[in-house]
Amino acid sequence: MKKILVAAVVAAVAAFIGHRFLKLKGIALASREVPVKHLNCHYLKHIEYGAEDITILRDGLAFLSTGLKFPGLPSFSDEPGKMYVMDLLHPKPTPVELQIKGDLDLNSFNPHGISTYTDEADDSVYLFVVNHPQQKSQVEIFHLVQENTLVHLKTITHPLLHSVDDIVAVGVESFYATNYKSFDNDALNTLAVFLGFPWCDVVYYSPKEVRVAANGFLSANGINISPEKRFIYVSDIMGHLIDVYERKEGEQLVHLKAVAVGSLCDNIDVDHKTGDVWLGCHPNGMKLSMYNPEDPPGSEIIRIKNIHSDQPVVSQEYVDDGHVLMASTVAAPYEGKLLIGTVFHKALICDLK
Known part of the structure; x- marks a missing residue:
């Protein structure tokens, strides 16, 4: 009887493990x-090792975080990460490396969201x-003092900010941030x-308060805010x-709703108009995690129109099998243009008109 019970338990555990895989x-x-x-796109100059996140000011100034090691x-590339800026109102927009001044170790700089x-x-x-x-998580705050110069103001660390992926600023020193892991401990997270x-x-x-604002995610990744600052998207x-x-x-x-997108969507951007x-998005996460240059991870850009309506419209705007662009992470629109960034590959500027 004991052997039968043990065999039954082993079989149940094996079945559960198989089901989870x-x-x-x-x-x-x-x-x-x-x-x-595809869209009408070309590669951005100087961006060879990824532009994991991109954000654009209303005046057309775009910022790109590059060189992420994840x-x-x-x-x-063995070089530290860098920040770039480009003016999308220029006839030929070209990324320019931002100069960073202040008390920040640039040799270990590894920018993400x-x-x-x-x-x-x-x-x-x-x-x-x-x-x-060193694979820690912290938030750096910079002041843009010239179009190509950042002054480092502050480094923020906190136990609740243990595995930060992305961030959306809502004040001079306040923000919402996503944790992509449940625990800082790798074994527990796995x-x-x-x-x-x-x-x-x-x-x-904020300087006065740090707390969990929302939970219940399998893995919280991109985060952004609506143009009128009323809604947060995660x-x-x-x-x-x-x-x-x-x-x-x-x-x-x-929490108001959840919109299904059918893909592994990374960062979020919002058209300001x-x-x-x-x-x-990543159309196939297995190809991303098991990187094979012969069968590279693809790229997928998805747009959601009327996200607050009863019937949001979810559409594919760009898809590639990885031979043009690998591992897309962000799509940032501006005045008929679209910037597409990646984890570790190149970046595109596309014409939406």
Whole structure:
């Protein structure tokens, strides 16, 4: 009887493990293939090792974080990460490396998600950058003092900001940030992922208060804000969802809805005129995590129109099989142009007109 019981337990555990592996393959969209759909695009100069995140000011000034080194993903350069800026109103927009001044170790600079905040009092522009020196998580705040110069003001660390992916600034020193892992401990996080526990969260930070603002994500990734600053959008990359929250008094977030996108969507950008939500996505997560140059990870750009309506319109705007662009992470629109960035590859500027 004892042997039968042990055998039954072993069989049940094996069945559960097998079921979880199949579930994880499904989450990774491991068997997904998508037909190519291109736009009129060309590569951006000087961007050879990824532009993981891109954000654009209303005057057309675009910021790009480049050279990210992320655990489990390829990196084709040993150089530290860099920040670039480009003027999209210029007849021939070209990225220019930003000069960084102040007390920051540039040798270990490893920029990830970024966001800008413009102080209405004096139109000062602040750039917030998620930084992973030695694979730690911290947030750097910079002041843009000239079109090509950043002055480092502050480094922010906190136990709740343990695995920050992306950030959206809502004040000179305040922001929402996503944690892509449930735990800082890798073993515990791997177990949480394997078991499918939705324990990732969004953290609100200000000098006076730090707290979890939203939770229940399999993996919280991109985050951004609507043009009128009323709504916050969060990408649950493993859930294939974009969650919509309303900002309330005291920076409380109220969940309104989740929009299915059918892909592993990374960063979020928002058209400042139309409010359309643009997503840089990974059509097949297995190809991304098991990088093979002979069968490279593809790129997929998704747009959501009327996200607050009862029937949001989700559409594919650009798709590539990885032979033009690998591992897209962000799609930032501006006045008929679209910038597409990647984890570790090149970046594109496309014409939407």
